[in-house]
Every structure is written in structure tokens, then in C-alpha cells.
Amino acid sequence: MNGGETLPPRAHLLIVDDEANTLASLSRAFRLAGHDAAVCDNATKALELARAQPFDLILSDVFMPGKDGLTLLEELKSQGVTAPVVMMSGQAHIEMAVRATRLGALDFLEKPISTDKLLLTVENVLKLQRLESENRQLRHRLGKHEIVWKGEAMRRVMVQLERVAASESRVCILGETGTGKELVARTIHERSPRASGPFITLNCAAVPGELIESELFGHEKGAFTGAAGRHVGKFEQANHGTIFLDEIGDMPLSMQAKLLRVLEEGEVERIGGDKPISVDVRVVVATHRDLESRVREEKFRQDLFHRIYVFPLVLPPLRERRDDILALVEHFAAQVSAQNGWKPVPFTAEAMEALQSYSWPGNVRELRNMVERLMLLASDGKVDLATVQLALPKNSVGGIVSSLSSSAGLAERVQGFEREVILAELKHSQQNVSLAAKSLGLERSHLYKKAEQLGIDLRAMRRRQEQPQD
């Protein structure tokens, strides 16, 4: 928690008015109150400024030569400028105030402006924004974004996490699927000085290559076929906060070059835009891939690698930190009970032992789904060894797979094991890929990739499944 929460935050304002005297007296009043203000005497210039840099508040006159304040307000909103706008006018009438409010103005002040009233309005707007961001933080916390751990391996990770969260360093989170990369990224943001800012995520593997650029940097109306309106990209949305680029190892090479430029210059350019926009964003990335070998294979740019690989945080797979399993089972069991309004369901010691010795290819996500399944399968009000044996893939309790030749090497045996587990799960779910993915604790796209590596043709299975049954 930071102790400065009760202090009024220093705000960056933009004042738009055609009268030099008004600009001078208002900006002085703001400076005396500890804020800083940029001034501008016409709407066209104001729009340019507001698009180029983020303001905490824009204060604009209505009547000005050229474009008037209400048109400015309309254009600010339609161009995706999110700063709150307060209008002021010397010839205010109620219809004008109503129109301004409809267009999205937060308040309407009559001239001559009383400095006290103006400052109060500004403080209120800023307070509202702060409440909104606190609200966002609270929602995150209530959303059970809590890292549960017990053993030495995760203790080391948590020490590193605390240290790096407090800094502005770029972080690269590495780990297999389901090890908690996204949870860790969110926690870094929440424990950082940027916690009250936004946390924005982009999964580079889930967005088609040709759309990533517009997702990240935004586009202007008509920038390409299908760009019907303006779109504010994730980098701009993440201003003063953190952007989390998930599965960065899967980013297409052409995009990597563009990302590199943004990281070097701290500016983004919307597609079809004519000016760079400066952004203040902390970058956290994650991947389940081995980035160094992607670099060797020339699938990942070396220069980008060095830019993002500032602080690597490695999340060990669950099978290498079995001492966390008990705490995680208890955590998820309590969570599932609370969500469903169930009475707590105890796990017997034998059941826990079996869960601790399983290999968990889907890591913590698989464990969480398994706990829920076990609680549904529980008989006599408890989860015992029989329940676990029923729920875990066949032959996996004890970690020994009988059907594999002992002459195979480790990698081969592990692959064979993974193949068996996936096939068993697909059989269990009657070839329903989504269901199988869910109970393995994998995302569908991951199951597809994994199956492909292991020579299982999921697409053919799906086609068979989609054929009309007679």
C-alpha cells in the first residue's frame, strides 16, 4: 500500500481558450494548487495535443474563433481521447450545458470562473478517477488473484517477484502452460507503483498475425479495408500502467520489428496515423517457448530478445514443486466450495498423496480443474484414493505408465506418456476437444499444438465428430 493515497495527486491538465488572459489566470491558479497545465488558444491545436499525449483533464471554452468547444468535445470523444472534459462558457444557457453533457462533458462551468469552484471541480474529477482505479484494484484482489505457494522453489520466485515489481524493469515470465504466468504478470502490476493504472493484456498467439499491429497500436478510421472507425490500441490503453504481452514467442517476425521500435522510442504510431504518440507503459511478457532457441532458429529477433529479456522470471512446472500441491488443493477446494455454496469436502491423506505424485502436464490449471472434478465425484462427503483414481488418467497414479517400453529414453517416454494421457482424455470426452482441453487444464489452442507435436490428428477427429450422425 502506498501511504500517499490521501494527498491530492498532481494532475496534468490542458486548458483551451481563445483569450490569453483566461489562459494565464487559470494556468496560474492550477500551478499554485500543485498541478501543471498546458495551454492552447484554438480547438484544432487542442485536438492535436490531446491526441499526442495523455491529459488527466481537459478544460475548454465553448465560443472560440474557428472550431468551437462543443465540436472539439465531439471530436475528442470520437477520436478515442479518454481524458475527462469540463466545458466553460460566458454565455452559458441550459440547452448548451445539456448538449455538452450529452456529448460526454463531465461538468459545465459558467464564466467568470471562480478559482475555488474550478479547483474543486478538478479535485472532484481526479478523485472520481482515483476511485475508479482503486475499484479496479479491489476487483482484481477479490478476483482471487492470489499466488498460493509453500515450497522453496516458489519462495525464490516470490522474492524475485517482489523485488522486480517495485522497479520499472521489463520482465519476461517463462514457464509451461498453466504454471501461473498470467497470474504472476498481474501480481507484478498490482504490487508495482503503477498499480492504480490499467493492466492490459494481449495474447500474441490468439490474435491473427495481421491483426496484432492494430490491436497493439490502434488505427485511424479508413486506415485499411474494414477499419470503419478509429481504434485505440492496447499500448495507448495501458498508458501509466502495464501491458502484458502473452505468448510473445509466437509473435510474427514483422510485428517484432515494430514492437522493437516502440520499446526503443516509447512512442506508438496508429496505422494510418501521421504522428507518433508517446506512451508511458511498463512491458511484461510471457512465453511457454524457449526464447533462446527461437532466436537461434531465427524465429525471434535477437535485438528484441535483448530488449525484453531484462529480468527473466522462471516458473517451475508443478511436478518440480510438489511441496506446493497440498496448499494449492486446499486453496482451490475452499474456492470451489465458496463459489458453489458447498460444505467443505475433506481430502484423505491417500488422496493427497496420489495427487502429489501425479505428473500434472497441465500444471496448476489442471490441478484446479481436477479439484473441482474431484469434489463433484466425492462420495460419502470426502475425496478418497478411489475418487482420485477414478478422475486421474488411467495408469497415471503413482506416475508409472505400464505400456511404455523401458528401453526408450526419457524424452521419448515422457512424450509417450503425454500422448496416452491426451488420448485417454479424448476418449473420456468422446472426442470433444474443448472438454478434453478443459479437464487437462489446457487451452484449446495448446491442446491442438501439443496433439500436433505428438502426432494426434485432432482436426480429423473433429471433422468426424461434426459429420451428421445418422
Ligand SMILES: Nc1ncnc2c1ncn2[C@@H]1O[C@H](COP(=O)(O)OP(=O)(O)OP(=O)(O)O)[C@@H](O)[C@H]1O
Ligand atoms: N500459484 C498459484 N496459486 C493460485 N492459483 C494459481 C497459481 N498458479 C496458477 N494459478 C491459477 O491457475 C490457472 C492458470 O494460471 P495462468 O493462466 O496464470 O497460467 P499460464 O502460465 O498463463 O498458462 P498458459 O501458458 O496456458 O496461458 C489460473 O486460474 C491461475 O489463477
Ligand SMILES: [Mg+2]
Ligand atoms: Mg497464460
